Amino acid sequence: KQILSKGELQVSDKERHTQLEQMFRDIATIVADKCVNPETKRPYTVILIERAMKDIHYSVKPNKSTKQQALEVIRQLKETMQIERAHMRLRFILPQKEGKKLKEKLKPLIKVIENEDFHEQLEIVCLIDPGCFREIDELIRCETKGKGTLEVLSLKDVEEGDEKLE
Numbered sequence: 001k002q003i004l005s006k007g008e009l010q011v012s013d014k015e016r017h018t019q020l021e022q023m024f025r026d027i028a029t030i031v032a033d034k035c036v037n038p039e040t041k042r043p044y045t046v047i048l049i050e051r052a053m054k055d056i057h058y059s060v061k062p063n064k065s066t067k068q069q070a071l072e073v074i075r076q077l078k079e080t081m082q083i084e085r086a087h088m089r090l091r092f093i094l095p096q097k098e099g100k101k102l103k104e105k106l107k108p109l110i111k112v113i114e115n116e117d118f119h120e121q122l123e124i125v126c127l128i129d130p131g132c133f134r135e136i137d138e139l140i141r142c143e144t145k146g147k148g149t150l151e152v153l154s155l156k157d158v159e160e161g162d163e164k165l166e
Contacts, residue, residue, distance in 0.1 A: 023060045023069075028053055030070035031077070034130070038084040052077055087111055087127035089153040090136070094122040095144055102143050109136050125153065 011019075028050040036043050056076055061069060077083045094102055099122030106124075109132040115125040128136060140148045 020060050020062060023062065023066055024053070024058075025050070026066045027058075027060065027070045027073055030066060031073050034070070034085055035074060035083050036086045038082055043086070044083065049077075052081055056080055085130050088130050088133060089114075089125065089127055090133075091151040091153055092122070092124045092126075092140060092148065093151075094124075094140070094148045096121055098144050098148065102140070102148070105139060105143070106136060109139075 025046075028046050031053075032044050032046045032049045035049075053073060056079075058073055058076065074083065074085065092106070099118065103122060103124070110124075110126045110128055112127040113124060114127065115123075117123040137150055140150050
């Protein structure tokens with residue numbers, strides 16, 4: 001009974017190796033999913049990310065979540081290759097009174113404003129860095145007291161389709 005309640009499960013070398021390999025692949029998949037080449041705005045392949053991770057000698061930490069490690073890998077890969085988090089496309093609808101004041105506070109967090117419409121209310125479609133999402137969400141919720149809305153149009157802004165060669 002004591003062994004069952006306080007004992008540890010022995011994991012063989014092969015099992016551990018397989019588990020770490022799986023985590024390595026999962027991390028590479030998350031990075032490939034969240035990142036793009038900043039010049040072409042096209043996503044990287046998982047194989048390319050895996051190779052880059054091996055080049056920087058990244059070692060998997062079995063006790064940390066794959067998402068945390070993926071964000072860490074992105075930071076490390078930025079030093080050796082052109083890689084950037086894919087921008088999120090958002091739409092804000094802000095009440096007329098708070099619109100102008102709030103727009104000034106949001107300006108530093110927004111990367112690109114794609115569309116802006118100001119009639120009865122301020123409507124902005126823009127691209128942001130995914131790391132700023134929570135901050136923008138809180139800002140809109142607090143400043144408009146629930147009257148403003150924030151809508152995620154796409155989680156990642158990437159170019160798709162065939163590349164044109166000349």
